[in-house]
Amino acid sequence: MLHAGHEKVPVLIIDNYVADLDAIVGRARALAPYPQATGPYPGERRLITPDDSLLADYVGPMLDSLAPLISDAFDADILGATSASLSRVTTRPENLTRYQSLPHFDDTSGKMIAILHYLTPTLGTALYRHRATGLERITQDRLDYYLASIAHLGARDSYMCGSNDEYEMTASIAGHYGRIAVYPSNALHSGMIPPDHFTDLGCQERLTANIFIRLA
Secondary structure (H helix, E strand, C coil), X not given: CEEECCCCEEEEEECCCCCCHHHHHHHHXXXXXXXXXXXXXXXEEEECCCXXXXXXXXXXXXXXXXXXXXXXXXXXXXXXXXXXEEEEECCCHHHCCCCCCCCECCCCCCCEEXXXXXXXXXXXXXXXXXXXXXXXXXXXXHHHHHHHHCCCCCCCCCCCCCCCCCEEEEEEEEECCCCEEEEECCECEEECCCHHHEECCEECCCEEEEEEEEEC
């Protein structure tokens, strides 16, 4: 268990938890091509639906077995999953939107938890502190203050991959193959996408499963 930054943002890290992961990854790849994400995700995203066998064979059993660990780590009961998807980072740095080029948060309620499962080895994910405000988690009562404080920032032509003048990296989670990272959805975070992720011919594969669960 990791506690990042001044706010002690909890991050549960679990390795080698899913049996027969190679087969799961093969089935995930077989669902390609994934559609371009319609939301802020910088790449392709395919929802795992009730019609997909991966829901019953992979997502459901994983959540059932992780539930006691998550409840203990975050001191709350799990109400259930709100979404599950397979994601690939494919948006080139020069095409990033403002939101995609900054550390982001996925929810402000304080009742949502993100589960990130690395299905390919990758540099990982980082958590951040906004230097000007000192904020590391964006709750509903902090939202307007935070948004006003970053209103002057435009889109950058690179992914966040470490600290800069605006944000300080408080922790990094190495993206080892099969690793599961669980963290609050209101934490400022960003995938660590290095420049060499992209080439003239395309990009390396960064395949993850992304699951959001609601806490009581």
